[in-house]
Amino acid sequence: MRDLAKLPKAHLHLHFTGSLRLSSLREMSVEHGMGLPSALTDGVALRVPADERGWFRFQRLYDAARHCVRSEADMRRLVDEAAADDAAEGSGRLEIQVDPTSYAPFVGGITPAVEIVLDEARAASARHGVEVAVVVAASRMRHPLDARTLARLAARYAGDGPGEVVGFGLSNDERRGDTEQFAHAFRIARRAGLASVPHGGELLGPAHVQEVLGALAPDRLGHGVRSVEDPALLGSLVESGVALEVCPASNVSLGVYEREHDVPLRALVDAGATVALGADDPLLFGSRLVEQYETARTVHGFSDAELADLARASVRASRASQGTQRRLQAGIDSWLAGPDDDDGDLGAATSLSSASHRTTG
Numbered sequence: 001m002r003d004l005a006k007l008p009k010a011h012l013h014l015h016f017t018g019s020l021r022l023s024s025l026r027e028m029s030v031e032h033g034m035g036l037p038s039a040l041t042d043g044v045a046l047r048v049p050a051d052e053r054g055w056f057r058f059q060r061l062y063d064a065a066r067h068c069v070r071s072e073a074d075m076r077r078l079v080d081e082a083a084a085d086d087a088a089e090g091s092g093r094l095e096i097q098v099d100p101t102s103y104a105p106f107v108g109g110i111t112p113a114v115e116i117v118l119d120e121a122r123a124a125s126a127r128h129g130v131e132v133a134v135v136v137a138a139s140r141m142r143h144p145l146d147a148r149t150l151a152r153l154a155a156r157y158a159g160d161g162p163g164e165v166v167g168f169g170l171s172n173d174e175r176r177g178d179t180e181q182f183a184h185a186f187r188i189a190r191r192a193g194l195a196s197v198p199h200g201g202e203l204l205g206p207a208h209v210q211e212v213l214g215a216l217a218p219d220r221l222g223h224g225v226r227s228v229e230d231p232a233l234l235g236s237l238v239e240s241g242v243a244l245e246v247c248p249a250s251n252v253s254l255g256v257y258e259r260e261h262d263v264p265l266r267a268l269v270d271a272g273a274t275v276a277l278g279a280d281d282p283l284l285f286g287s288r289l290v291e292q293y294e295t296a297r298t299v300h301g302f303s304d305a306e307l308a309d310l311a312r313a314s315v316r317a318s319r320a321s322q323g324t325q326r327r328l329q330a331g332i333d334s335w336l337a338g339p340d341d342d343d344g345d346l347g348a349a350t351s352l353s354s355a356s357h358r359t360t361g
């Protein structure tokens with residue numbers, strides 16, 4: 001059993017406030033005199049039913065956390081810690097997702113909000129040895145014209161390196177908003193060379209995935225796990241190379257699957273899908289990136305060779321430069337070629353417990 005924290009990988013599904021360490025959130029809440037609901041601070045992973053009430057509960061907690069991020073210093077701290085935590089978990093490439101709208105009032109608008117995130121992403125990349133690139137995400141809860149504004153803004157910072165915008169996303173409750181109405185924003189983003197990375201196929205099934213494919217031409221789907229319910233659809237995703245950002249802990253927390261075992265990770269991989277594991281919102285779901293790989297190993301029976309393949313897929317699905325991809329792929333080869341009891345069980349257990357300590361604070 002090789003140490004999964006040493007397996008080089010790319011992390012393609014992590015939300016801005018959702019990445020916060022609980023200890024940092026607590027400090028920010030004290031500093032700003034904001035109360036926090038106990039469900040956020042109890043260190044227990046969220047569990048809600050996969051209905052609108054469940055989503056509402058999730059969103060209310062997320063908003064409570066987001067309201068504590070209310071200065072440039074908070075935003076910079078968040079990016080720095082997300083980079084540090086990712087680097088400690090073997091991530092060589094983080095593509096962090098942010099909707100700047102929520103932070104804009106505290107820093108003078110959406111443009112400064114994006115620029116702060118990008119500037120800190122560049123600095124944190126150098127500090128921690130992980131490339132941090134940014135996905136700008138619009139929200140289904142807001143007007144599609146807002147999404148176009150964000151897409152135009154994102155396009156100005158397009159690139160593939162640290163501190164650049166690599167993709168354009170669409171987040172929040174999949175059941176809300178008309179997907180087709182966001183098509184224009186995604187066209188703006190694609191024209192600028194940004195990856196199309198909307199959420200889809202988690203709360204809703206194959207019919208909605210079809211809709212997202214038609215309207216938004218995704219390069220990657222946030223989640224997409226429920227594509228498994230329609231083999232022909234899954235086949236077409238495999239055929240067209242649309243990668244799936246699969247977040248096992250998130251699926252269970254949001255009630256999409258009852259148990260970890262029910263997440264169709266094995267079925268997706270067996271069908272040939274490009275799967276990149278992600279943590280989504282560690283603050284709420286109680287586990288970070290390495291624990292998703294740990295779940296693949298312990299719950300889904302992935303061997304070290306298969307875990308290395310997952311890591312390779314995450315790197316391929318990233319927007320990292322060819323050079324970075326080659327470096328990470330070489331690191332994955334070395335990890336697999338190395339001894340399989342490198343640190344032994346103790347090493348793996350230690351890195352895991354320190355990861356969960358960070359999360360539960």
Ligand SMILES: [Zn+2]
Nearest residue numbers: 015199222280
């Ligand atoms: Zn997400």
